[in-house]
Amino acid sequence: MIDDLSPELLDEWYPALLSTELLDKPVPATLLGKQIVFFRTSAGVHAFKDLCIHRGVPLSLGRVENDELICAYHGWRYDGCGNCVRIPSLPAERAIPDKAKANAYACIERYGLVWVSLGTPKGSEPFFFRNLRQQDNKVVLMGPYELAAAGPRIVENFLDVSHLMFVHEGLLGDSRFPEIPDYRVNEDDQGHLRTDEIVVFQPDADGRGTSMDSHYIYEVYGPFTAALIKSNPDNGERFHLFLMVQPITEQGSRAYMLKARNYDIEAPDDAFIAFQNTLIEQDRVMVENQKPELLPLDLQAELHLKCDRMSIAYRQRLKFWGVTFGTA
Missing domain, CATH: 2.102.10.10 (Rieske [2Fe-2S] iron-sulphur domain)
Incomplete structure (x- = not known):
């Protein structure tokens, strides 16, 4: 209720x-x-x-x-x-x-x-909008994506770096290089989460067919809002990918994404949107078939590794926030 x-x-x-x-x-x-x-x-x-x-x-x-x-x-x-x-x-x-x-x-x-x-909003607009207003960014809206999955499952999948090499093999990862370097998760005074930088080899980092070592940073702003910052230090290219989930029912959601990039500003957005659509369909198979359907907040209910630090921190924050919608 x-x-x-x-x-x-x-x-x-x-x-x-x-x-x-x-x-x-x-x-x-x-x-x-x-x-x-x-x-x-x-x-x-x-x-x-x-x-x-x-x-x-x-x-x-x-x-x-x-x-x-x-x-x-x-x-x-x-x-x-x-x-x-x-x-x-x-x-x-x-x-x-x-x-x-x-x-x-x-x-x-x-x-x-x-x-x-539905309550008393924390500000006049979502907190992360400040990251969208950089003058060198081109912002593109992607979605909506209708998913038969709990909102917290969708967010956690987005934050899961170790699935890239298998679910998105050939694009965001290579199963021959599955190891994830250890990293920390930091929390600011507003309860937002942010990982250290994580380096991942990617055969096709964003749909342009370019392989590279991408530098990842994950952020969580709230129960159903997260972001990925991906950068290439060699050429300065960088984008923010924001995930916003509309939790409709406990096991049905609508997801939207906003991508703010500082490169190929004049290029059509179609290729970037099509690439993200492909990734979502690959993720759909996983999030719509996970059991239990609701995200367990008891850390003893599933096995966790060091590479799951962000998932662990996200579940702990959901429990701290008292989130029962879409969780078990």
């Missing part, structure tokens, strides 16, 4: 829709098992609990008119803040009841995505 979720989950920013999915009609979406309706007005994007307080009909069945969301059942009209501004069946001389409000959530639109927070 949504009421059982920890503040760490409720206060996060989550991607919920592509901007192109939200046009002139209200659109429903699910996040953490909760039904939400999104709609546009001249002031921007808005998100409400997808329920009219009058008789429990989804507001997503309604329409948007004059910057107001109109319930399809009895025509109640709500402004962008959730206030009911008109009840057609109520005589004009009577005041609208104070309780006639929609449950509104914080909602913003950035980088081709509509974002929502």
